[in-house]
Amino acid sequence: MQWTTEQVLAAAPDAQVASAGKKLAEGRHWRNAGQDAEAIWGECQGSALYQVRVALADLASKCSCPSRKFPCKHAVGLLVLAVQSPSNVPEAARPEWVASWIEKREKPKAAAKEEKAPDPQAQAKRAAQRHERVLEGLSALELWMNDAVRNGLADLESRGTAPWEQQASRLVDAQAPALATRMRALATLAGATDDWTERLLGALGRVALLIHAYRRLEQLDAKLQSDVRAAIGWTLTEDEVRAHGERVADEWVVLGSIVEDGDRVRTQRAWLAGTRSGRTALVLQFAAGPAGFAHVLMTGTIVDADLIFWPSAYPQRALIAERRSQRSTSALAAHATIASMLDAAASALAAQPWLWRSGVAIDGVIPELDARGNAWVRDREGDVLPLAGRDHWKLLALTGGHACGLTAEWDGFALTPLACVVDGVFHRLTEAA
Amino acid sequence: MTDAFVRAALVGTARDANGARATGTAVDALFRDDDAFLLRAGARDVYIRAGLRPQRRSDAIEAALPETLRRPSPALTDVLAEAIGANNLELLYVMAEALDEAGLHLPHALLPGILGTRDRQLRSALAPIAGERGRWLARRNPAWSWLLASIASGDAATQWEEGSEQQAADALRAMRLADPAAAREQLEARLPKEKADTRAAMLMVLLPTLSPDDEPLLERALDDRSSAVKAIAADLLARLPGSAFVQRMQARLEPAVRFERKLLVQRVLVVEPPAELDAAATRDVIPSRTPQGTGTRAYAWAQIAGAVPLSFWSRFGLTPQQLLDAAAKSEWHEALVSGWILAAARQRDAAWSRTLLPLAKTEEELVALARALPPAELMQLLASLGEGRYEVPLAAMLALLPRPWPRAFAHGWLQRLRRAAAQRDDSSGSVLLAATAELTARGIPAELFAIAAEEWTLAQDSWSLHEWAHRHRRFQQIIRIRKAVAEETRT
Numbered sequence: 001m002q003w004t005t006e007q008v009l010a011a012a013p014d015a016q017v018a019s020a021g022k023k024l025a026e027g028r029h030w031r032n033a034g035q036d037a038e039a040i041w042g043e044c045q046g047s048a049l050y051q052v053r054v055a056l057a058d059l060a061s062k063c064s065c066p067s068r069k070f071p072c073k074h075a076v077g078l079l080v081l082a083v084q085s086p087s088n089v090p091e092a093a094r095p096e097w098v099a100s101w102i103e104k105r106e107k108p109k110a111a112a113k114e115e116k117a118p119d120p121q122a123q124a125k126r127a128a129q130r131h132e133r134v135l136e137g138l139s140a141l142e143l144w145m146n147d148a149v150r151n152g153l154a155d156l157e158s159r160g161t162a163p164w165e166q167q168a169s170r171l172v173d174a175q176a177p178a179l180a181t182r183m184r185a186l187a188t189l190a191g192a193t194d195d196w197t198e199r200l201l202g203a204l205g206r207v208a209l210l211i212h213a214y215r216r217l218e219q220l221d222a223k224l225q226s227d228v229r230a231a232i233g234w235t236l237t238e239d240e241v242r243a244h245g246e247r248v249a250d251e252w253v254v255l256g257s258i259v260e261d262g263d264r265v266r267t268q269r270a271w272l273a274g275t276r277s278g279r280t281a282l283v284l285q286f287a288a289g290p291a292g293f294a295h296v297l298m299t300g301t302i303v304d305a306d307l308i309f310w311p312s313a314y315p316q317r318a319l320i321a322e323r324r325s326q327r328s329t330s331a332l333a334a335h336a337t338i339a340s341m342l343d344a345a346a347s348a349l350a351a352q353p354w355l356w357r358s359g360v361a362i363d364g365v366i367p368e369l370d371a372r373g374n375a376w377v378r379d380r381e382g383d384v385l386p387l388a389g390r391d392h393w394k395l396l397a398l399t400g401g402h403a404c405g406l407t408a409e410w411d412g413f414a415l416t417p418l419a420c421v422v423d424g425v426f427h428r429l430t431e432a433a
Numbered sequence: 434m435t436d437a438f439v440r441a442a443l444v445g446t447a448r449d450a451n452g453a454r455a456t457g458t459a460v461d462a463l464f465r466d467d468d469a470f471l472l473r474a475g476a477r478d479v480y481i482r483a484g485l486r487p488q489r490r491s492d493a494i495e496a497a498l499p500e501t502l503r504r505p506s507p508a509l510t511d512v513l514a515e516a517i518g519a520n521n522l523e524l525l526y527v528m529a530e531a532l533d534e535a536g537l538h539l540p541h542a543l544l545p546g547i548l549g550t551r552d553r554q555l556r557s558a559l560a561p562i563a564g565e566r567g568r569w570l571a572r573r574n575p576a577w578s579w580l581l582a583s584i585a586s587g588d589a590a591t592q593w594e595e596g597s598e599q600q601a602a603d604a605l606r607a608m609r610l611a612d613p614a615a616a617r618e619q620l621e622a623r624l625p626k627e628k629a630d631t632r633a634a635m636l637m638v639l640l641p642t643l644s645p646d647d648e649p650l651l652e653r654a655l656d657d658r659s660s661a662v663k664a665i666a667a668d669l670l671a672r673l674p675g676s677a678f679v680q681r682m683q684a685r686l687e688p689a690v691r692f693e694r695k696l697l698v699q700r701v702l703v704v705e706p707p708a709e710l711d712a713a714a715t716r717d718v719i720p721s722r723t724p725q726g727t728g729t730r731a732y733a734w735a736q737i738a739g740a741v742p743l744s745f746w747s748r749f750g751l752t753p754q755q756l757l758d759a760a761a762k763s764e765w766h767e768a769l770v771s772g773w774i775l776a777a778a779r780q781r782d783a784a785w786s787r788t789l790l791p792l793a794k795t796e797e798e799l800v801a802l803a804r805a806l807p808p809a810e811l812m813q814l815l816a817s818l819g820e821g822r823y824e825v826p827l828a829a830m831l832a833l834l835p836r837p838w839p840r841a842f843a844h845g846w847l848q849r850l851r852r853a854a855a856q857r858d859d860s861s862g863s864v865l866l867a868a869t870a871e872l873t874a875r876g877i878p879a880e881l882f883a884i885a886a887e888e889w890t891l892a893q894d895s896w897s898l899h900e901w902a903h904r905h906r907r908f909q910q911i912i913r914i915r916k917a918v919a920e921e922t923r924t
Contacts, residue, residue: 005511149470152445201442205475212472338487346483353479368494369573383487393545400497400566412482
């Protein structure tokens with residue numbers, strides 16, 4: 001195990017489990033703990049004796065405890081124990097209760113359920129009906145946006161988030177959920193920054209372009225069609241992605257992740273960068289209730305995996321098709337300058353003008369504050385980009401006016417820091433999942 | 434400087450009839466339709482985003498200086514992060530103290546999580562371990578600027594003039610250390626303008642650096658409007674053996690005690706406190722401070738006896754114990770003991786304190802007397818307070834011991850804690866003993882860490898189980914921090 005405690009704790013579904021796990025990370029709680037190349041295991045004495053096993057490739061775990069949280073505190077505790085006091089988790093032969101679990105995991109899932117092939121005619125009919133509803137919804141939205149510009153964005157800002165919520169729910173009714181999410185996100189732009197008018201007008205303009213494009217979908221290149229449909233809310237199932245998407249094998253650096261809390265569902269955006277392909281990938285995961293995310297993607301590790309990308313003119317979103325191993329890294333496949341990063345971002349926009357945000361890594365930047373308390377980073381050329389948000393104290397504390405490697409989410413205006421590399425050590429800057 | 438096109442959108446194209454409808458760039462040509470305002474805005478946005486050129490800055494960036502203290506390892510950083518996460522002040526004091534002793538600075542990543550504290554004691558403990566990085570950060574975050582203030586000289590004057598009451602008291606304390614006379618003058622000038630609570634708090638600041646030069650100020654404070662302020666002035670004056678106050682008290686004491694021999698063997702100390710207090714005595718004794726349940730005459734007598742040097746009593750040629758016995762029959766015995774306790778505590782007299790300890794009636798008296806004992810004797814005393822009979826403020830007494838504790842005492846106390854934790858004991862003494870767990874964790878020497886880290890058995894059926902479990906957890910947290918820091922220094 002070459003992970004840090006911080007990385008391992010990121011696997012916990014919430015702070016409670018992380019803290020309970022830490023308390024269990026002492027040798028006295030464990031019996032028959034051991035590890036081999038693929039797994040670690042141990043028995044934890046709780047209110048009963050629980051058998052815990054963790055697969056090292058993807059940190060998937062199984063425990064005999066009744067916890068509904070996943071991974072449970074026992075699995076987290078065992079991982080922390082293995083990191084902090086490896087002598088308590090010696091190399092050993094795998095006991096039967098671990099071997100049988102690993103075996104079961106390795107067996108490919110029973111061939112996909114033999115579902116009745118859906119009736120293609122009925123499917124096409126449903127799609128055509130939805131298309132009509134979407135078009136109606138888009139027309140209504142276009143009217144509203146034109147009104148907004150006619151009456152002025154200042155007027156819209158004064159009315160708070162309610163108008164945006166209303167538009168978002170109408171779009172949900174019109175079966176355009178992705179665009180609904182986008183409109184909800186725009187509500188937070190108004191009045192938020194000095195340049196909010198510029199940002200909001202640009203964002204509304206791009207929505208207008210999206211509506212324009214959707215009406216002329218067949219005129220677009222097939223890949224860009226996928227992007228427009230995805231931006232509206234037509235989704236592909238994972239099976240469809242597996243069947244049609246591009247599969248890329250690489251060693252992927254996990255640049256970092258951001259978790260957003262929704263009403264019932266938490267969404268994690270994890271950004272990966274291929275060390276050989278130079279590709280950027282976005283792995284979106286959803287979790288409901290106390291459950292953790294299915295794939296543990298620890299910031300600052302390299303995951304050897306096959307990803308399959310959603311079809312797109314600039315493919316970013318991907319799913320993990322096969323995951324082989326995972327190890328710690330301090331190497332960053334990074335841009336050497338801000339200019340180089342912006343060039344890449346420009347090419348991406350040229351291919352896919354609705355691109356919202358992208359994971360980036362830049363080396364040799366110095367974070368600092370200006371006199372008004374706004375944070376920015378400067379590269380070795382003297383180029384400067386602003387950081388989004390206000391609280392960058394951890395980043396500043398770690399760097400202290402010295403250069404670092406930075407991973408961030410770029411939205412065309414500012415960088416939202418995800419992690420920094422200082423003295424060869426990755427530090428996560430976002431909250432744990 | 435907003436673009437005319439963006440301005441039109443902000444104001445509203447319907448309200449701004451002559452405003453821009455086009456961007457004035459090549460983008461306009463993409464859409465011929467006059468109604469294409471938003472489409473133009475969208476295209477313009479994509480072009481601007483794609484063509485973004487960053488600003489340049491050439492101003493120097495101030496880099497934090499290299500740390501002069503040693504840097505903590507990742508393993509220790511984990512332990513410290515947990516301590517900070519536990520959000521318990523006591524634990525943070527321990528952490529700061531351990532790092533300071535080991536010559537380590539706080540891990541950089543943890544600084545933002547702790548510099549925001551408002552606790553004064555923690556702040557002064559953090560100042561030496563915040564390191565260069567801490568000061569670099571403090572120059573950027575006004576909420577952390579206390580870190581710079583605690584270092585800057587000449588700052589005390591500003592705090593004294595403009596700070597809160599608490600800051601002013603801190604500033605006074607600092608000024609007293611630097612220049613006691615100047616600080617006294619500042620205080621004297623300020624006292625009349627402050628309310629009673631503040632006057633009392635500021636006078637208390639004089640205690641650790643008290644000197645005969647303070648007498649005139651204190652003498653004037655005896656005439657304060659507030660009886661609380663008067664009482665503090667009297668207490669401080671009683672600690673100045675050469676003061677006129679002490680002489681006045683002694684003059685009141687002398688005629689009221691005399692020695693008689695009865696039946697050749699029995700020696701009796703006859704005590705006759707003054708029946709009436711004249712104006713001058715009222716001013717010194719402050720009878721209005723008499724607690725409920727005590728007679729004014731007894732209270733006055735304790736104040737008088739408590740202000741006189743204990744050497745006064747040597748004229749009778751008896752030991753403290755013999756004096757106590759000789760006064761046992763007196764009607765004023767209790768008041769006399771109260772006075773002696775006051776005097777022994779004020780004068781830090783070990784012989785008298787030893788004799789008076791069993792007679793202490795309040796926790797306050799007990800701790801004040803214990804403070805006058807040499808550490809070795811105090812340890813003996815603590816060890817001798819038998820099991821089940823320790824209805825005394827053990828924690829407050831243990832806190833008087835210098836750290837680290839000697840190995841033998843520490844080991845003994847640790848064993849005692851573990852034994853008590855394992856036993857069902859529903860007395861309040863069990864809880865008092867449990868309350869010493871954190872102090873024990875702070876006091877035991879490094880060579881006992883391995884033993885200390887061993888698990889305790891807690892009696893599950895005891896009603897104080899919750900208390901013991903809580904204390905035990907804190908004990909282990911403290912040991913964990915101290916152990917992790919010690920391991921760092923060894924390598």
